[in-house]
Amino acid sequence: MALWLCGGHHTVPQEETVEAFAGLVAEGTAGLLGVSNQAMWRVERARALAAAAGLPGYEVLQYQHSHLRPRLDVPSELFPDGSLGHAGPELLGYLRAEPVLTLVACSPLLAGAYVRQDKPLPADYDHPGTPARLAVPRDVARETGATVNQVVLAWQLGGRAPIVPLAGASSTAQLEENLSAVDLELTADQRDRLDGAH
Numbered sequence: 001m002a003l004w005l006c007g008g009h010h011t012v013p014q015e016e017t018v019e020a021f022a023g024l025v026a027e028g029t030a031g032l033l034g035v036s037n038q039a040m041w042r043v044e045r046a047r048a049l050a051a052a053a054g055l056p057g058y059e060v061l062q063y064q065h066s067h068l069r070p071r072l073d074v075p076s077e078l079f080p081d082g083s084l085g086h087a088g089p090e091l092l093g094y095l096r097a098e099p100v101l102t103l104v105a106c107s108p109l110l111a112g113a114y115v116r117q118d119k120p121l122p123a124d125y126d127h128p129g130t131p132a133r134l135a136v137p138r139d140v141a142r143e144t145g146a147t148v149n150q151v152v153l154a155w156q157l158g159g160r161a162p163i164v165p166l167a168g169a170s171s172t173a174q175l176e177e178n179l180s181a182v183d184l185e186l187t188a189d190q191r192d193r194l195d196g197a198h
């Protein structure tokens with residue numbers, strides 16, 4: 001079982017959290033430690049504290065991540081300085097630099113917004129990079145005969161960093177479509193185009 005630290009208002013010293021989580025691993029309650037909605041500096045600090053004490057640290061990061069990228073500067077009650085809940089540039093670089101880490105990508109299909117009129121993109125995706133980035137999975141879907149959702153999931157699954165899409169489904173048809181993404185092999189050229197559009 002994975003144990004997650006999710007968000008929070010940081011009233012507990014990190015040393016205390018690190019020791020408490022390690023204790024749960026030691027007693028067998030948790031097998032794997034994960035973290036969500038935290039600044040990368042806090043994740044790295046917690047992992048450094050754990051390593052220095054010879055304790056298990058976070059290995060799984062759970063953040064919202066899809067092919068389209070949101071603005072990260074929109075304040076909210078939980079994140080007054082802008083979103084820490086999305087996989088931003090710091091997280092993606094950290095993931096490549098630390099092979100022990102895996103990203104669990106929440107909302108990879110943006111709740112269906114790639115393909116559904118009834119699911120508009122969230123407001124933080126309303127920026128000039130979105131149309132350019134959205135065009136590429138649509139092109140790759142035409143080239144491969146796959147659906148746009150499958151292209152997005154295949155792109156996450158086979159990239160340079162380990163990513164596990166946490167895709168939701170509310171029908172068997174959606175589940176089957178999404179699961180079939182594991183069979184879609186993207187070419188290096190398609191990956192370059194998907195990675196590079198902004």
Ligand SMILES: NC(=O)c1ccc[n+]([C@@H]2O[C@H](COP(=O)([O-])OP(=O)(O)OC[C@H]3O[C@@H](n4cnc5c(N)ncnc54)[C@H](OP(=O)(O)O)[C@@H]3O)[C@@H](O)[C@H]2O)c1
Nearest residue numbers: 036106107108109110111112149166167168169170174177
């Ligand atoms: N840690 C965090 O901060 C965080 C943040 C966000 C989400 N999460 C978690 O991540 C998990 C997934 O989030 P999510 O539900 O937003 O994921 P998602 O995969 O982006 O969206 C799933 C929804 O998209 C629609 N959908 C799925 N497959 C489809 C398809 N093939 N074609 C058309 N529409 C399709 C369905 O909506 P309909 O039901 O309307 O058909 C489905 O319920 C959840 O367990 C959530 O709790 C965690």
